[in-house]
Amino acid sequence: MRALTWHGKHDVRVETVDDPEIVNPRDAIIRITSTAICGSDLHLYDGYIPTMKAGDILGHEFMGEVVETGPGSTLKKGQRVVVPFTISCGSCFHCGKHQYSACDNGLPADNQDIAQAIYGQPMAGLFGYSHMTGGYAGGQAEYVRVPFSDVGPIVVPDGVDDDKVLFLSDILPTGWMAAENAQIEPGDTVAVWGCGPVGLFAVQSAFLMGAERVIAIDHFPHRLELARRFGAETINYEESKTYEALMEMTGGIGPDACIDAVGLEAHGFFADNVWDQIKVATFMGTDRAHSIRQAILACRKGGRVSMPAVYGGFVDKFPLGAFMEKGLTLKTGQTHVQHYMPGLLNAIMEDKIDTTFLISHRLPLEQAAEGYRMFHDRQNEVTKIVLKRGMQPARDA
Amino acid sequence: MSDDAPLTTAKQDDAAAQAADSLVEAKGDDLIGKTVTIDRPREELYAFWRDVGNLPLFLENVVAVEPLDDRRSRWVVKAPAGSTVEWVSAITEDRPGETIAWASEEGADVPNSGRVDFRDAPGGRGCWVTATILYDPPGGFIGKAIAKMFQREPAIQARRDLRRFKQLMETGEIATSARNRREYEEEGT
Numbered sequence: 001m002r003a004l005t006w007h008g009k010h011d012v013r014v015e016t017v018d019d020p021e022i023v024n025p026r027d028a029i030i031r032i033t034s035t036a037i038c039g040s041d042l043h044l045y046d047g048y049i050p051t052m053k054a055g056d057i058l059g060h061e062f063m064g065e066v067v068e069t070g071p072g073s074t075l076k077k078g079q080r081v082v083v084p085f086t087i088s089c090g091s092c093f094h095c096g097k098h099q100y101s102a103c104d105n106g107l108p109a110d111n112q113d114i115a116q117a118i119y120g121q122p123m124a125g126l127f128g129y130s131h132m133t134g135g136y137a138g139g140q141a142e143y144v145r146v147p148f149s150d151v152g153p154i155v156v157p158d159g160v161d162d163d164k165v166l167f168l169s170d171i172l173p174t175g176w177m178a179a180e181n182a183q184i185e186p187g188d189t190v191a192v193w194g195c196g197p198v199g200l201f202a203v204q205s206a207f208l209m210g211a212e213r214v215i216a217i218d219h220f221p222h223r224l225e226l227a228r229r230f231g232a233e234t235i236n237y238e239e240s241k242t243y244e245a246l247m248e249m250t251g252g253i254g255p256d257a258c259i260d261a262v263g264l265e266a267h268g269f270f271a272d273n274v275w276d277q278i279k280v281a282t283f284m285g286t287d288r289a290h291s292i293r294q295a296i297l298a299c300r301k302g303g304r305v306s307m308p309a310v311y312g313g314f315v316d317k318f319p320l321g322a323f324m325e326k327g328l329t330l331k332t333g334q335t336h337v338q339h340y341m342p343g344l345l346n347a348i349m350e351d352k353i354d355t356t357f358l359i360s361h362r363l364p365l366e367q368a369a370e371g372y373r374m375f376h377d378r379q380n381e382v383t384k385i386v387l388k389r390g391m392q393p394a395r396d397a
Numbered sequence: 398m399s400d401d402a403p404l405t406t407a408k409q410d411d412a413a414a415q416a417a418d419s420l421v422e423a424k425g426d427d428l429i430g431k432t433v434t435i436d437r438p439r440e441e442l443y444a445f446w447r448d449v450g451n452l453p454l455f456l457e458n459v460v461a462v463e464p465l466d467d468r469r470s471r472w473v474v475k476a477p478a479g480s481t482v483e484w485v486s487a488i489t490e491d492r493p494g495e496t497i498a499w500a501s502e503e504g505a506d507v508p509n510s511g512r513v514d515f516r517d518a519p520g521g522r523g524c525w526v527t528a529t530i531l532y533d534p535p536g537g538f539i540g541k542a543i544a545k546m547f548q549r550e551p552a553i554q555a556r557r558d559l560r561r562f563k564q565l566m567e568t569g570e571i572a573t574s575a576r577n578r579r580e581y582e583e584e585g586t
């Protein structure tokens with residue numbers, strides 16, 4: 001089959017590789033019809049993520065058609081499914097509590113050591129995201145092997161366009177969980193740092209959960225414009241002082257809930273972060289955790305901070321004093337995708353949530369490498385690239 | 398010891414000697430021990446482990462365990478350069494649903510003994526499975542190579558094996574990132 005493979009910094013290629021097969025009883029093989037490039041894929045592309053191997057297949061946002069099932073799968077050939085980016089077993093203690101991203105059994109036993117060392121306990125597996133998250137081949141390919149296929153993938157009705165449901169795989173549930181973690185109450189003003197896909201879905205979700213106002217913060221004019229389309233007020237942090245603007249825009253109170261959808265680097269495990277911790281040699285934090293600091297400072301007393309943004313390791317100058325004195329609550333975590341998929345599929349079917357607005361470009365899988373380059377170089381207007389099976393190549397994308 | 402922590406987490410060195418006291422027939426000096434919580438009933442886990450032919454399914458270095466009689470079994474274990482080592486192991490304590498202890502018989506390539514305890518986990522969370530293993534790193538040339546393999550991180554090996562046991566019992570399979578059967582077979586060698 002054809003697949004987008006990683007070979008090093010700024011070197012991804014569409015190549016012919018071996019087809020995937022059923023290996024474990026609960027597996028299914030999916031023939032992929034649509035797959036997106038995620039902001040976090042850019043960190044693989046930029047070579048920041050350790051434990052990558054040449055030839056690894058990328059991609060964790062994908063959907064397609066079931067073509068083969070193991071004896072333990074509940075899927076049927078021909079069904080269309082969206083696959084969560086987290087690989088969770090569905091039968092451990094954490095899955096039982098619907099804390100799917102904390103699954104005990106999603107990672108191969110040998111791959112659990114690094115997470116155990118850094119985080120204290122191993123986490124769920126991820127598709128197409130280095131060997132420390134399991135070494136699973138991703139979905140920017142013609143076919144993919146999906147483990148625990150009786151738990152992860154959600155079946156979508158025939159006739160619904162891929163573009164409407166594809167983001168159930170990651171960013172829509174992530175934006176939704178971010179808003180849920182903000183524990184929004186009627187009358188609330190919610191501030192959202194970052195108007196990438198996650199932030200934009202958090203804006204929509206916050207309104208659906210009853211926020212009276214949402215203030216969106218970014219510096220890309222096009223992304224702020226998208227937030228405004230959903231009813232958010234905006235702050236361009238290159239033109240205005242974020243903290244001062246937030247205080248003035250909330251009558252000196254501060255937002256009731258603050259959502260950090262920026263993070264260190266998307267899905268960010270940072271090479272030096274990770275290795276520093278393994279060595280426990282240096283506690284030098286990175287100085288990039290600006291948005292979470294600002295969120296804690298701006299948040300009203302007794303308010304809530306939600307952090308969908310990924311932080312890989314230690315953070316320097318975390319304002320623990322402000323956090324304690326103001327009595328804030330912080331909720332965070334990798335998204336429990338499987339928990340949110342059914343409800344969000346309904347919301348899409350009932351047109352309560354708009355997903356397709358995000359897609360700025362569609363390309364055939366064969367042009368995936370070009371897609372990475374575009375996404376990397378032009379963040380303002382390239383909000384989301386979806387790779388399509390069987391699409392005719394465009395001459396100028 | 399003045400606290401309630403298990404001996405396998407002790408900072409001082411004579412923990413192995415103390416742990417040996419709890420074994421019916423101690424063989425070996427190096428102590429490793431790990432506990433894993435498995436969300437299955439104690440009796441079921443005990444029964445699966447007691448059926449020693451199942452053990453190679455999740456003990457990575459074990460090629461085969463052949464029952465000789467009700468208590469004794471022949472173990473074939475991977476060694477460097479594609480070779481194997483063998484020993485006969487005898488169950489020294491067997492309490493259904495609770496404990497299996499064993500010791501290798503005279504002439505083992507790698508003398509070892511240990512026990513697996515199965516306890517109800519608090520809060521109705523299934524079962525705590527604790528493996529405590531004592532073993533003697535072998536001498537000689539081949540011994541050095543074996544030692545290297547086993548000693549690389551014997552505690553890590555035990556932890557990984559227990560994780561595989563947990564995966565098999567909780568999910569019915571052992572997680573793998575192999576993309577096809579060929580890769581899967583290569584992983585196993």
Ligand SMILES: NC(=O)c1ccc[n+]([C@@H]2O[C@H](COP(=O)([O-])OP(=O)(O)OC[C@H]3O[C@@H](n4cnc5c(N)ncnc54)[C@H](O)[C@@H]3O)[C@@H](O)[C@H]2O)c1
Pocket residue numbers: 038039040170171174193194195196197198199217218219220223237261262263264265266267268290291307308309310333334335
């Ligand atoms: N929790 C999860 O399971 C999960 C899942 C997916 C993504 N994420 C994380 O969510 C975060 C956002 O993901 P994304 O795909 O939307 O990323 P993205 O990179 O597309 O968007 C981030 C946005 O933040 C803006 N930004 C940068 N610095 C800022 C600042 N100081 N203040 C305000 N805005 C700022 C950028 O201009 C960009 O538009 C990332 O950290 C990602 O790793 C988490």
Ligand SMILES: [Zn+2]
Pocket residue numbers: 038039040060061085170171
């Ligand atoms: Zn993603």
Ligand SMILES: [Zn+2]
Pocket residue numbers: 088089090091092093094095096102103104105106
């Ligand atoms: Zn699980």
